[in-house]
Amino acid sequence: MMGRFLSHWGIATRLLVIAVLPASIMFVSVTATLSGLAQRDVRRDVAARGQLVATALAQSSQYGLVSGNTAYLRTTLRHMLEADPSIACIAIADAVARPVVSDCQVSKPTEVESFEVPIRIESLPQVDQFEPVPTPSGEGAWRTVGSVRVTMSPAPIFESKRRALLVAFALVLAAAVVSCLIGLRLARRLRDILGSVMSALRDIRQGRFDVQLATDHEGELGELQRTIVQMASTLDASRHDLEQQVAKRTQQLQEAVDLARQADADKRRLIVRSNALVEEERRRIALDIHDHLGAALISVRLEASALVARARACGDAEMQGDAARIAAAAQSIYATTRDIVKRLRPEVIDTLGLAGAVEELVRHADQVHPAARFTFQVDPGFPDVRGELAMPAYRVAQEALNNIAKHSDATLTTVTLSVLPETGHLRMVIQDNGRGFDTRSPRSTGIGLIGMRERVAAVGGELLVSSTPGQGTTVCVTLPLPAGQ
Ligand SMILES: Nc1ncnc2c1ncn2[C@@H]1O[C@H](COP(=O)(O)OP(=O)(O)OP(=O)(O)O)[C@@H](O)[C@H]1O
Numbered sequence: 066m067m068g069r070f071l072s073h074w075g076i077a078t079r080l081l082v083i084a085v086l087p088a089s090i091m092f093v094s095v096t097a098t099l100s101g102l103a104q105r106d107v108r109r110d111v112a113a114r115g116q117l118v119a120t121a122l123a124q125s126s127q128y129g130l131v132s133g134n135t136a137y138l139r140t141t142l143r144h145m146l147e148a149d150p151s152i153a154c155i156a157i158a159d160a161v162a163r164p165v166v167s168d169c170q171v172s173k174p175t176e177v178e179s180f181e182v183p184i185r186i187e188s189l190p191q192v193d194q195f196e197p198v199p200t201p202s203g204e205g206a207w208r209t210v211g212s213v214r215v216t217m218s219p220a221p222i223f224e225s226k227r228r229a230l231l232v233a234f235a236l237v238l239a240a241a242v243v244s245c246l247i248g249l250r251l252a253r254r255l256r257d258i259l260g261s262v263m264s265a266l267r268d269i270r271q272g273r274f275d276v277q278l279a280t281d282h283e284g285e286l287g288e289l290q291r292t293i294v295q296m297a298s299t300l301d302a303s304r305h306d307l308e309q310q311v312a313k314r315t316q317q318l319q320e321a322v323d324l325a326r327q328a329d330a331d332k333r334r335l336i337v338r339s340n341a342l343v344e345e346e347r348r349r350i351a352l353d354i355h356d357h358l359g360a361a362l363i364s365v366r367l368e369a370s371a372l373v374a375r376a377r378a379c380g381d382a383e384m385q386g387d388a389a390r391i392a393a394a395a396q397s398i399y400a401t402t403r404d405i406v407k408r409l410r411p412e413v414i415d416t417l418g419l420a421g422a423v424e425e426l427v428r429h430a431d432q433v434h435p436a437a438r439f440t441f442q443v444d445p446g447f448p449d450v451r452g453e454l455a456m457p458a459y460r461v462a463q464e465a466l467n468n469i470a471k472h473s474d475a476t477l478t479t480v481t482l483s484v485l486p487e488t489g490h491l492r493m494v495i496q497d498n499g500r501g502f503d504t505r506s507p508r509s510t511g512i513g514l515i516g517m518r519e520r521v522a523a524v525g526g527e528l529l530v531s532s533t534p535g536q537g538t539t540v541c542v543t544l545p546l547p548a549g550q
Pocket residue numbers: 468469471472473497499500501502507508509510511512513514515538
């Protein structure tokens with residue numbers, strides 16, 4: 066409790082208490098002791114004096130009392146009262162305690178103490194001239210003829226000692242004040258030094274190491290000041306070193322990042338270029354297949370058809386059947402080559418644009434896989450995208466639909482084309498309700514998904530494949546459209 070209370074005190078308050086408290090305690094305890102000792106001494110003195118005065122009076126007033134010389138007694142009492150102001154009252158009484166004489170000081174003190182001594186007189190022994198009878202002690206017997214009562218008051222002595230006490234208190238007070246002032250001065254000096262040390266430490270905490278701290282003191286305080294200055298300069302040097310290392314490392318990292326960016330840009334250019342080359346090569350192969358193989362197959366089919374006619378005319382049913390099968394096979398191969406040509410070079414992109422070409426892909430998939438439904442949706446305001454930008458999106462759709470057919474067992478697939486209103490980017494979403502897969506560890510070593518991602522990244526787009534086993538797969542492609550599209 067006390068510890069928590071003290072913990073809120075600042076240095077200045079603590080130093081103030083250290084400076085003032087001991088002097089105050091010293092003042093209070095010394096004055097209390099002095100005053101207690103003085104009172105005890107005075108009381109003891111007054112008691113001794115009272116006893117003495119009463120005894121002396123009892124002895125000196127024996128014969129005045131016996132002889133009835135009250136004038137003498139009164140004068141004696143007056144002299145005594147005048148001689149000692151601490152005697153408040155003196156009273157002499159006879160043997161039966163009847164007051165004989167009494168006298169008091171004019172003022173009436175409140176605190177008094179009385180001392181009573183009997184007045185005794187020695188009876189002379191009876192002397193028989195002829196036959197002396199000695200008393201057992203050899204002396205006469207004592208009889209009490211009265212008593213003296215002395216009432217003492219310490220007040221006058223207190224009064225006389227008061228001035229000395231006040232002087233002593235003043236001296237103690239002066240000593241306490243001087244001690245306080247010296248303590249306060251030392252405390253203020255200490256507070257100033259600690260304040261400058263604190264402010265230097267605050268500077269260091271805030272990262273300012275050029276601390277301005279005087280180091281002109283000796284002893285522990287000087288050591289503290291010098292330690293802080295040295296610590297600041299060591300920290301400054303370490304920070305300088307660290308900054309240099311960070312700057313060097315940052316530069317290295319920047320160079321590495323630049324290199325990686327450069328490599329990434331080169332890779333993208335390479336992918337774009339190789340994709341273009343691949344497309345070009347596909348176009349050439351498609352043309353070759355179309356122009357040479359297609360033409361040859363048409364000619365085979367025409368020849369076989371002519372042979373069918375000739376065999377029918379000759380009535381050669383066997384040859385007619387063979388020729389008809391050759392014609393059908395040629396037709397079938399021709400249809401296959403047309404499919405291959407279409408896949409190799411989707412001219413439909415150039416004729417129908419991206420939306421039409423993707424719709425064609427979806428329609429084809431729907432036809433080829435009667436157990437599953439493939440649907441296509443396009444935003445009404447979807448732009449007419451053709452050429453180089455349309456190709457990556459088209460290839461992604463192609464691969465995604467292939468994957469659905471190969472891996473998903475989906476019963477419903479939806480392909481959606483839209484434009485994002487916020488960015489104006491093209492968005493294509495291909496979603497199936499098939500078995501899905503764990504995208505973090507695809508089981509296959511295929512390169513379809515990798516190819517999709519690279520194609521899209523090469524033209525500054527983004528591809529997101531989200532799938533959970535048992536809950537279908539969603540492929541989402543975002544591609545920047547050129548301005549004006
Ligand atoms: N729609 C999907 N439904 C279920 N699994 C899928 C789907 N798409 C991809 N996968 C899973 O992801 C794996 C990787 O697909 P990716 O296209 O990269 O390779 P692949 O199709 O196996 O081979 P490649 O495409 O090279 O012929 C697939 O093997 C399959 O397990």
